Amino acid sequence: MIRLVALLVLLAQPVFAQEVCRDLNSGLQTIHPFKAAIPCLSDDQLKRFFRGNTLFGVTRRTEPTRIGFPGGIGPRYSAQSCAHCHVFNRKGEVPRSPNRAIGVAVALLSLEATDLLGKTLSPYATDLPYGEGRLLTADGAVPHYVIWETNPSAAEYAVRMPMALTGLGLIENVEEEIILELADPDDLDGDGVSGRVSRTANGQVGRFGWKAQHASLVGVTIFALENDMGLTVFESLKLICKSNLSCDAPNSGEAIEVEKAELALLVDYLRYLSAPSDVPSAEGFTLFKTTGCAACHIPSLPTKHPANGARVSIPIYSDLLLHDMGPALADPASVSPNTASEWRTAPLWGLAATLRLAGELSLMHDGRAKTLSEAILAHDGEAHNARQNFLRLEASARDKLLNFLKSL
Incomplete structure (x- = not known):
């Protein structure tokens, strides 16, 4: 509840003039949606995008x-x-x-x-x-x-x-305050989900990389x-x-x-890369929340548009925090054994585009999961309760949840 109340406060936005461009994608399912430029770019920004x-x-x-x-x-x-x-x-x-x-x-x-x-x-x-x-x-x-x-x-x-290079400028512009407010390292609300902020060597809040090791x-x-x-x-x-x-x-x-x-x-x-253009299915979203998936995969975060600084909300399905995912996912290359099983909540946006383009998935940090079900079942640690809730769903309800994820 602490994390939810904090996010609702942070998502409250004032009314802005309509003429400010806030588009995150073209709305078109292009051949290569992950390579498209985000709308609202100036001519100079667009030139730099193509040169880059x-x-x-x-x-x-x-x-x-x-x-x-x-x-x-x-x-x-x-x-x-x-x-x-x-x-x-x-x-x-x-x-x-x-x-x-x-x-x-x-x-x-x-x-x-x-x-x-x-x-x-x-x-x-x-x-x-x-x-x-x-x-x-x-x-x-x-x-x-x-x-x-x-x-x-x-x-x-x-x-x-x-990692998918989706909406990176939007992620970069999420204010540190947002991520800090979502953290609950001592699990004060008692929901079994803590969430810890990753910090770089110079104290900045990390957000990029499988371990959120880059700010x-x-x-x-x-x-x-x-x-x-x-x-x-x-x-x-x-x-x-x-x-x-x-x-x-x-x-x-x-x-x-x-x-x-x-x-x-x-x-x-x-x-200046675009965000995904797919509109999620409404069916299954309630199950996404009741199973506990949304405790870490928070549906939206406030940020600023990389083209003009306009305030926008992005359907990222992540809190950008580190979570303990259990010993089976512990990482031998971690700097500290204490952080070996901690991973940044993977943003879920772009799953629909990936399936449309590739026809299959390679999920988790090492590609071990070939399906969404395999990825969910690999979750443990702080995600243990959410995984068990998924397993307890009837087959029809489980399909609804999986279809919702495939629409993101």
């Missing part, structure tokens, strides 16, 4: 890019372009047959392995013929890596699927460029050494590989 989109898809090589920015890649990397992993900007997918390579996922390594291989396991390299390893599917199991450069038993790892689009973009593509970004000038030997590799010096202007265009592209 070009950079997002550029295949990076050791030489400068064809559009005038510096080149560079690696020496260890997971992809040569942003679009390689973020295919059509939707969530990554896991092949359904065993022993198939997964080309879009990243493995985060435990602290014990970072001295040898860095923070992520890189399948490609400029200084190794076969990279550090490959992510393969396992029959009936969580996707796993085969590691070529070290003993597989010597390194624990955690698989991360690329801004600039931060999450720099992290991806450095750790997934092995690039040196102007803002951090950090040397990305994937092992003690790679510091002597051609691209591992302090030469800037991502200039300030290039980073700004990439961030603006992400900031």
